[in-house]
Amino acid sequence: MTDKGSFYQRDRGWHPPPLTPQYKTSVLRSPQRALLSLENTISEMTGPVFGHGMLGEYDNDLIRNWAKTGDPVGPRIIVYGKVLDENGHGVPGALLEFWQANAGGRYRHKKELYIAALDPNFGGCGRTITDDQGRYWMRTIRPGPYPWPNRVNDWRPAHIHFSIFGQAFAQRLITQMYFEGDPMIWQCPIVMGIPDRSAVETLVAALDRSNSIHMDALAYKFDIVLRGRRSTLFENRTEGN
Amino acid sequence: MVQNLHRLKESPSQTAGPYIHIGATPNHSGIEIYGGDLGQTLVGPNAKGERIIVTGHVIDGGGAPLRDALVEIWQADAAGLYNSPGEKRGQADPSFSGWGRQPTDDVTGQYRFETIKPGRAPFADGRLMAPHITFWIVARGINLGLHTRMYFSDEAAANAECPVLARIEHPDRIATLIGARSEENGHSVYVFDIRLQGEQETIFFDI
Numbered sequence: 001m002t003d004k005g006s007f008y009q010r011d012r013g014w015h016p017p018p019l020t021p022q023y024k025t026s027v028l029r030s031p032q033r034a035l036l037s038l039e040n041t042i043s044e045m046t047g048p049v050f051g052h053g054m055l056g057e058y059d060n061d062l063i064r065n066w067a068k069t070g071d072p073v074g075p076r077i078i079v080y081g082k083v084l085d086e087n088g089h090g091v092p093g094a095l096l097e098f099w100q101a102n103a104g105g106r107y108r109h110k111k112e113l114y115i116a117a118l119d120p121n122f123g124g125c126g127r128t129i130t131d132d133q134g135r136y137w138m139r140t141i142r143p144g145p146y147p148w149p150n151r152v153n154d155w156r157p158a159h160i161h162f163s164i165f166g167q168a169f170a171q172r173l174i175t176q177m178y179f180e181g182d183p184m185i186w187q188c189p190i191v192m193g194i195p196d197r198s199a200v201e202t203l204v205a206a207l208d209r210s211n212s213i214h215m216d217a218l219a220y221k222f223d224i225v226l227r228g229r230r231s232t233l234f235e236n237r238t239e240g241n
Numbered sequence: 242m243v244q245n246l247h248r249l250k251e252s253p254s255q256t257a258g259p260y261i262h263i264g265a266t267p268n269h270s271g272i273e274i275y276g277g278d279l280g281q282t283l284v285g286p287n288a289k290g291e292r293i294i295v296t297g298h299v300i301d302g303g304g305a306p307l308r309d310a311l312v313e314i315w316q317a318d319a320a321g322l323y324n325s326p327g328e329k330r331g332q333a334d335p336s337f338s339g340w341g342r343q344p345t346d347d348v349t350g351q352y353r354f355e356t357i358k359p360g361r362a363p364f365a366d367g368r369l370m371a372p373h374i375t376f377w378i379v380a381r382g383i384n385l386g387l388h389t390r391m392y393f394s395d396e397a398a399a400n401a402e403c404p405v406l407a408r409i410e411h412p413d414r415i416a417t418l419i420g421a422r423s424e425e426n427g428h429s430v431y432v433f434d435i436r437l438q439g440e441q442e443t444i445f446f447d448i
Contacts, residue, residue, distance in 0.1 A: 006365075010447065015254045016384040023256075025382030028302035029437050035447035038405060042362050043375050043390075044448045046325035047315065048340035056275060065274045086249045099264030107260045108272060111309075111347075123272045125264050161257070161264055168327060169315045170448055172377055172386060176255040190256060193384055199253045225249045 005230030006040035007170045008086055016193035023189045024150055044170040050095040052129050059127050062100075062140035066123030073119055074103025074141035076217040079177070079205065082134045083164065086228030090134025094226070095165040098138065099125040105146030105158075114146050139217065145184055157184035157191065166226040177222045178204045254386065257379035261311050262344050269344055280313065280342030283356045288336040290319025290357035294430045295391065295420060298350045299378055302438030306350025310380035314341045314354055316373070321360030358393070358429075364404040371396050371403035374420075378435060388446045391420045391433045409444065417443045 018030035058065040063072060083091040101107050101124065104116035108124050122141060130136045143158050159176045166172075178185050185191055185204065194200050202225070211219035262270045266278040284292065295314070298306040317323050322333035324340075333339070337357060345352045361369040373390045392400055400406055400419070409415055420431030435443045 010251065012385070012447070014250055018384055020384060023382070023384075026256075026384060027382075028305075029307070029380065029382035030302075030384075031387065031442060031445050032438055033442050033444070036409065036444050037447045038408070039365055040448060041364055041370065041405070042323060042328070042330075043315070043317070043370075043373070044388075046323040046327040048324070048338065049326060050279075059275065066272070084249060086251060088247060088249055097264045099260060099267075107263060109260050109263055109270060111259060123267070123274055125267045125272055125274065127275070161255075161261070163257070163261075163264055168325075169375060169377070172313070173252065173254060174257045174261075174379055174386060175252050176258075194253050194255075199250070202250065202252060203255070225252045227251050228248070 005232040006045060007168065007227045007229050010227060014196065014199050016195070020189065020193035022151075023193055026193075040170055045168050047165060047167060047169040047171070049093065050129055050165065055127070055129060060136075060138040062098075062122065062124065062126045062138065064139075065126060067121045070121055072102065072122035072141050074144075076139070077142045078137060078139050078211070078213070078217050078219045079160065079222055080135070080137035080211070080219065081205075081221050081223040083130050083136065083166070083224045083226060084134060085166070085226050089228075090130070091166050091226055092130055092132045092134055093167070094130040094134065094136075095127065096130070096136055096224075097125070097127045097163040098140075098160050100140065100143040100160045101146055103141050103144050105144030113149070116144070116146065142179070142218075150189060154189065155184060155187075157182045157188050162224065164224055164226060171226040173224075173226060175203060175224070179220065180204055180207045254384060256381060256384055257311060257386075259309050259381040261309070261379060261381075265311050265342060266344050278342070280340055283338050283341045283354065285336030288318075288357055289334050290337070290360075291429065292355070293358050294353060294355055294425070294428055295374065295433060296351060296353040296430060297420075297433040297435065299345055299352070299380070299435045300437065304439075307345055307380050308347050308350045310345040310350075310352075310378060310383075312343055312345065312352045313377045314356070315339060315375045315377070316356065317359040317362050319357055319360050321362045321372075323362070361399065366404070368402075368404050369399070370405055371399035373405075376435065387437075388448055389435065389443055390418055390446065391431070392418050393431065394419050394422045414444055417441060
């Protein structure tokens with residue numbers, strides 16, 4: 001990694017605000033004071049590094065990594081894409097962790113209340129690390145939508161949670177991937193906390209029939225963008241952009 | 242029209258939700274796919290520096306502890322160096338990772354890290370910041386991860402000259418960033434509660 005400048009200011013109007021009353025849990029969990037503005041220091045411009053050596057053979061294969069008696073039930077999909085920064089550069093070595101419900105919309109979690117069945121062959125989590133160009137791929141079962149305790153009859157659209165580490169703690173991000181064509185995206189109070197429709201669209205993975213595998217799996221493309229860094233023009237030297 | 246900057250927008254955040262532990266600490270959730278959960282151990286047997294425990298709760302606006310939160314910390318080693326490729330000032334202690342991750346307990350809401358007391362690292366202008374630990378908190382109901390810092394109650398002199406703490410307009414709020422030192426079975430323990438709302442709302446950072 002080369003010596004680069006601080007990260008672009010985060011556009012907090014692009015993210016959902018802390019308080020989104022339609023998502024009721026946010027009411028008591030949203031800070032109300034102004035944030036303390038702080039230019040990046042070394043404490044935020046550094047971050048932990050994860051090596052490919054820590055990955056197991058099936059870590060990015062949710063069809064196989066909890067299989068006990070056979071494959072899990074549900075539509076088989078491949079999710080692939082790139083982790084980029086705001087300058088459009090691929091981010092190599094980024095750790096991605098994902099978790100999701102099974103095909104029936106049920107999570108493997110003791111606090112889960114939905115009556116849909118657990119799948120004995122589906123754990124619901126995986127991880128991978130981007131390659132030298134920032135690319136990643138995983139295989140899983142398309143998750144089902146599910147009801148959740150919010151308003152009387154709220155349902156989440158089908159989604160996969162993503163947690164991403166870039167090259168600095170300032171880039172730390174958790175988000176969710178949705179699926180092209182799902183009408184429930186636009187009815188979800190968590191999604192609709194994002195102010196700008198075009199921002200929501202960046203979280204909707206595109207069906208990619210060209211990369212689907214015949215008689216095996218559909219493919220979805222999902223790129224993720226992390227904060228980009230300034231060029232150190234005059235401050236030091238120009239590089240990166 | 243003008244030339245295009247060709248800049249992308251950061252992916253918008255979405256809440257970590259109630260099941261963050263399936264993805265971040267699966268072994269803790271009973272899903273044993275990986276050898277262990279990441280970030281459980283910061284301190285190797287040969288790590289330099291004073292062993293400390295950092296513990297506390299994340300508390301909502303109703304005064305209740307969050308029992309479904311995930312807390313991550315990132316800090317310098319005892320010499321003030323970060324174990325990261327972005328660290329250009331020297332070689333950090335290879336026996337200290339600097340990064341930790343713990344769930345809040347699903348009954349008590351308590352989090353707990355075993356770590357070492359960090360040294361001082363420089364602010365952008367070269368002045369030294371006081372020793373601190375960076376915190377990142379996510380949970381159901383938190384739409385974008387929250388950044389804050391814990392400083393140390395027994396570092397009054399360093400805290401008084403820290404260029405970050407000096408920026409806080411209302412000095413009475415600095416106390417929300419100070420972990421309080423005590424002793425527990427011969428160990429140094431710092432208690433750091435994070436309050437999401439209310440009179441004692443923790444200072445969160447836009448970094």
